[in-house]
Amino acid sequence: MARIVVIGGSLGGLFVANMLHRDGHEVQVLEKVKGSMNGRGAGIVSHDALVKSLERAGLDVQATLGVEVPGRVLLDQAGKSLIAFDMPQVLTSWSRLYQILRAALPADCYFQGVSVSRVEEQGDSVQVVSTTDGQETIWSADVVIASDGIRSNIRQQFFPQVQPQYAGYIAWRGVCDESLLSKLTQTTLFDYFGFCVPPEEQIIGYPVAGSDNNTSRGHRAYNFVWYRPAAGDALQAVLTDADGVHYPQGIPPNKVAWQQLAQVREAARRLLSPQFAEILEKTPQPFLQPIFDLVSDSLTVGRVALMGDAAFVARPHIGMGVAKASEDAVALADAIRTHGANPHALAVYAQSRLPAGRSAVQRARWLGSYVKSPDGQTPPMAQRQHQAIHETAIDLGRYGHQSGFKEDNA
Numbered sequence: 001m002a003r004i005v006v007i008g009g010s011l012g013g014l015f016v017a018n019m020l021h022r023d024g025h026e027v028q029v030l031e032k033v034k035g036s037m038n039g040r041g042a043g044i045v046s047h048d049a050l051v052k053s054l055e056r057a058g059l060d061v062q063a064t065l066g067v068e069v070p071g072r073v074l075l076d077q078a079g080k081s082l083i084a085f086d087m088p089q090v091l092t093s094w095s096r097l098y099q100i101l102r103a104a105l106p107a108d109c110y111f112q113g114v115s116v117s118r119v120e121e122q123g124d125s126v127q128v129v130s131t132t133d134g135q136e137t138i139w140s141a142d143v144v145i146a147s148d149g150i151r152s153n154i155r156q157q158f159f160p161q162v163q164p165q166y167a168g169y170i171a172w173r174g175v176c177d178e179s180l181l182s183k184l185t186q187t188t189l190f191d192y193f194g195f196c197v198p199p200e201e202q203i204i205g206y207p208v209a210g211s212d213n214n215t216s217r218g219h220r221a222y223n224f225v226w227y228r229p230a231a232g233d234a235l236q237a238v239l240t241d242a243d244g245v246h247y248p249q250g251i252p253p254n255k256v257a258w259q260q261l262a263q264v265r266e267a268a269r270r271l272l273s274p275q276f277a278e279i280l281e282k283t284p285q286p287f288l289q290p291i292f293d294l295v296s297d298s299l300t301v302g303r304v305a306l307m308g309d310a311a312f313v314a315r316p317h318i319g320m321g322v323a324k325a326s327e328d329a330v331a332l333a334d335a336i337r338t339h340g341a342n343p344h345a346l347a348v349y350a351q352s353r354l355p356a357g358r359s360a361v362q363r364a365r366w367l368g369s370y371v372k373s374p375d376g377q378t379p380p381m382a383q384r385q386h387q388a389i390h391e392t393a394i395d396l397g398r399y400g401h402q403s404g405f406k407e408d409n410a
């Protein structure tokens with residue numbers, strides 16, 4: 001049995017902690033946020049890989065994971081269906097997954113309000129330095145797994161040159177209660193994975209469980225993600241609250257200025273199908289996130305490994321962030337099971353997950369390329385529509401590539 005510290009108690013950290021705990025290790029998860037984490041995140045597309053990772057963590061929850069859609073629909077700006085086809089998928093949510101993973105881990109393995117500042121390797125162990133309410137604590141471990149997200153302190157400590165790159169666009173997100181929506185939206189959009197792609201814009205949406213994870217008809221909600229180019233003054237404005245405080249890395253949901261909400265709803269009426277415009281109108285508090293890419297060249301230093309968003313961030317178009325973090329967790333837990341909790345096991349993990357991370361980033365860039373094209377050339381509308389509806393958040397293991405994406409293996 002090894003002592004393993006996991007830094008970050010979100011989905012990636014919880015996946016790996018559950019697997020390692022189940023394998024008999026002494027696991028301590030250190031999470032800097034105090035109190036409930038339930039209000040975080042929104043809809044998550046589930047994939048077979050995610051279900052397999054849950055099984056590896058000892059959890060068979062497929063039947064209660066979320067809402068199943070029968071297929072996809074692309075709406076034009078007038079609200080008419082342009083393309084529709086069958087593609088069954090299950091849509092879950094951040095809070096549902098958090099609830100499942102957190103409940104499976106013994107409470108005395110999970111420490112909140114603990115912020116890690118650095119780690120130091122000393123002989124055969126690693127010292128983890130954290131602060132809680134101004135008090136410093138040192139934790140000792142055989143290996144440390146950093147699942148501390150896109151702004152990872154641990155990545156910053158070892159690889160300061162690896163920084164998130166802004167993709168040139170933001171995503172407006174939100175969740176609207178099913179019961180608030182008109183008959184038109186309920187019958188033509190709500191039950192489907194929906195798309196609308198005006199020039200240089202893309203909105204996607206799908207049904208998720210409503211409050212208390214209720215998946216019954218009438219009690220669900222519709223989750224949307226609207227990608228919009230934003231740069232210069234417009235980007236500055238959208239990331240600034242009503243008191244003039246600027247949040248360059250991302251504005252907290254409750255700080256988004258009312259003027260920005262009014263503007264985005266007005267743009268929705270002008271640019272989107274009436275169904276999506278209605279959803280924007282009736283979502284109480286849309287929020288936004290700048291979209292970033294993050295590519296690491298290395299995932300380990302001695303007895304310390306990076307995983308999840310701390311290691312690679314692919315734009316959300318592939319809908320794989322959580323599945324990718326869960327596959328990192330499987331690779332780490334398997335390597336430790338085979339080789340022990342030592343630097344060799346972490347090197348084996350890195351070798352298998354570096355190519356997967358690069359490939360996810362590459363495919364997500366290609367999918368986002370028409371929202372903000374790196375060469376200024378926007379592909380024709382038909383190609384954009386096809387690319388969006390056939391390739392966004394698909395289960396590659398099940399459906400394979402549906403259109404023109406070619407992996408660059410160089």
Ligand SMILES: Cc1cc2nc3c(=O)[nH]c(=O)nc-3n(C[C@H](O)[C@H](O)[C@H](O)COP(=O)(O)OP(=O)(O)OC[C@H]3O[C@@H](n4cnc5c(N)ncnc54)[C@H](O)[C@@H]3O)c2cc1C
Pocket residue numbers: 007008009010011012013030031032033041043044045114115116117147148149150152153171173225289307308309310316319320321322323324325
């Ligand atoms: C617009 C948008 C849509 C998305 N849609 C999807 C989707 O449909 N499907 C999908 O799979 N993914 C989606 N994602 C991505 C997904 O949210 C992430 O990939 C996933 O949450 C990664 O989890 P993680 O545990 O690696 O990191 P995070 O969830 O970022 O967790 C990091 C944790 O570490 C903690 N932490 C940070 N620093 C410290 C510290 N110093 N000490 C202690 N704790 C610390 C943080 O508080 C946090 O809890 C989307 C992302 C965006 C932006």
